[in-house]
Amino acid sequence: MEAARRPTARALPAMNMQENMFVNKAKSALLAKDTLTNGTTKRAVLGNLNGNIRTQPIAAKGKPVVAAENQNMAVSNLRPVTRNYKNVNAKVDTRLPVKTTNGTTKIYDENNPKLLRREESMSLVANAGALATKLKQAKISNILTKKTSSKENLLPNENEKAKSKSIDSNHALNSKPASKESKVISKKKESYSAELLEGVEDIDSGDGHSPTLMGIYIKDIYNYLMELELMYPIKEQHLKGQAFLTPSMRATLINWLIEVHHQFNLTLETLHLTVAIVDRYFQAVKTIKKTQIQLVGITALFVASKYEEMYVPDVQDFVFITDHTYTKHEIFRCERSILAEIKFSLGRPLPLHFERRFIKAAGAHSRNHCLAKYLIDLCLVEYDMAHYRPSELAAAAVCISVSILPPMNSPEKCWTPTLTYYSGYKFRDIQPIMTKLASIAILAKTNTHMAVVNKYNSSKYGQVPSYPELKGTAIRNIAKDPQDS
Numbered sequence: 001m002e003a004a005r006r007p008t009a010r011a012l013p014a015m016n017m018q019e020n021m022f023v024n025k026a027k028s029a030l031l032a033k034d035t036l037t038n039g040t041t042k043r044a045v046l047g048n049l050n051g052n053i054r055t056q057p058i059a060a061k062g063k064p065v066v067a068a069e070n071q072n073m074a075v076s077n078l079r080p081v082t083r084n085y086k087n088v089n090a091k092v093d094t095r096l097p098v099k100t101t102n103g104t105t106k107i108y109d110e111n112n113p114k115l116l117r118r119e120e121s122m123s124l125v126a127n128a129g130a131l132a133t134k135l136k137q138a139k140i141s142n143i144l145t146k147k148t149s150s151k152e153n154l155l156p157n158e159n160e161k162a163k164s165k166s167i168d169s170n171h172a173l174n175s176k177p178a179s180k181e182s183k184v185i186s187k188k189k190e191s192y193s194a195e196l197l198e199g200v201e202d203i204d205s206g207d208g209h210s211p212t213l214m215g216i217y218i219k220d221i222y223n224y225l226m227e228l229e230l231m232y233p234i235k236e237q238h239l240k241g242q243a244f245l246t247p248s249m250r251a252t253l254i255n256w257l258i259e260v261h262h263q264f265n266l267t268l269e270t271l272h273l274t275v276a277i278v279d280r281y282f283q284a285v286k287t288i289k290k291t292q293i294q295l296v297g298i299t300a301l302f303v304a305s306k307y308e309e310m311y312v313p314d315v316q317d318f319v320f321i322t323d324h325t326y327t328k329h330e331i332f333r334c335e336r337s338i339l340a341e342i343k344f345s346l347g348r349p350l351p352l353h354f355e356r357r358f359i360k361a362a363g364a365h366s367r368n369h370c371l372a373k374y375l376i377d378l379c380l381v382e383y384d385m386a387h388y389r390p391s392e393l394a395a396a397a398v399c400i401s402v403s404i405l406p407p408m409n410s411p412e413k414c415w416t417p418t419l420t421y422y423s424g425y426k427f428r429d430i431q432p433i434m435t436k437l438a439s440i441a442i443l444a445k446t447n448t449h450m451a452v453v454n455k456y457n458s459s460k461y462g463q464v465p466s467y468p469e470l471k472g473t474a475i476r477n478i479a480k481d482p483q484d485s
Helices: 009-037 044-049 122-126 128-152 156-175 180-196 218-229 247-264 268-284 290-308 317-323 327-339 351-362 368-380 390-404 417-422 425-443 451-456 473-479
Strands: 055-056 064-068
Touching: 009 425, 064 368, 218 351, 218 390, 247 290, 247 317, 247 368, 247 451, 268 290, 268 327, 268 351, 268 368, 290 317, 290 327, 317 327, 351 368, 351 390, 351 417, 368 390, 368 425, 368 451, 390 417, 390 473, 425 473
Parallel strands: none
Antiparallel strands: none
16 A cells, blocks of 8 residues: 555656646745735846836736836835925916916925936946957957058069059159148147247146046047037027017026026036027027927926936926926927927037136136136026137136135236137137126125025035135126226
């Protein structure tokens, strides 16, 4: 009987397979129980691969449904990014009624989605430069080996012919007289080297081997940026011809965009690109209505963040920050209109690009850099400063910051030959801009638009508005304040 009850050798694998099947079912049930919490799925493994997936509550059949929009992040290994919009008004004051919910203004609601960001692999970004250099070196070595092998494989007669051709060509080049263009180029090279020796400091001498500072061709880059700012100008009085839009409405819009930009914790390049896109669109389209002003501003911020940011806010965040005044489809439609009007040319240089270069040429410190950025940001709201070129604003801001901060000196002496060479401006070229910029800085705390002052009052930005030099005699002499006369 015992022998009959014992399973045979053939029956053992079948029983083991059946037991394994039951064990796997129990494990999957436990995993499903662990991953389902409060009606959402964690999707921890999938979150590592794709951090942009959001989940919504479980459907009727008990299966998770992956949603593409309007749902909170449910990935366990990603840091939730929380934003508080209590300090930001949800409506730009364009004399229009504010959208209300139950008779009250809806500014912040915890049930609305927080600021969503796309998490990406930082290791790939960090190693991108090293991989690119290795690939370039491998390609160059392959090309050199191919060239040497091809030369070695030539027949003896072909080698002799090639040598004779090269000798004849060199003889012909040496025998020809030098043209006028070559003489002019050689003179330019001699004058360039002599100019550097006559008191102009070579600020890129130690950056030749740096892949980030690009000391080899940095001068060509800035020459190209100065050409670009001439290709995409903003004209003086560019709002002339608008039926409804006024300079005060533009100032209110830019001030609100600065607050939103600060709450979203975006880069400073995104803010300046946003203002440039807004002004270029206002310059091209003369039929903008009052109801479209805030839509253009928030769409420009959305476009600029996609161009400059690594972690782009979701479009639903821009809908939420406007108190759902506009839908995402309206933002997408406005985005297509903006890009069509500016012809997809988002590479217009910013004042920050030139400011960093001029600060390096001045040999200044971090306080000068913070003050120059503060002065440039004050110009964003001012309609009368919008038509100046980015390099002009950067040069004027750097000259003011260097001349009023210790060691103090007159602006003429602070604008050294090195700054003249690298900026391309003489002191008399930027002096009128310095006068306007200094007067704006003196009256900044009395202005109705205080977004820039409030932002720079924090310790993160060095509390620049509280600098005593902004109330001193040096900046008043630059501004030619009538109180001193």
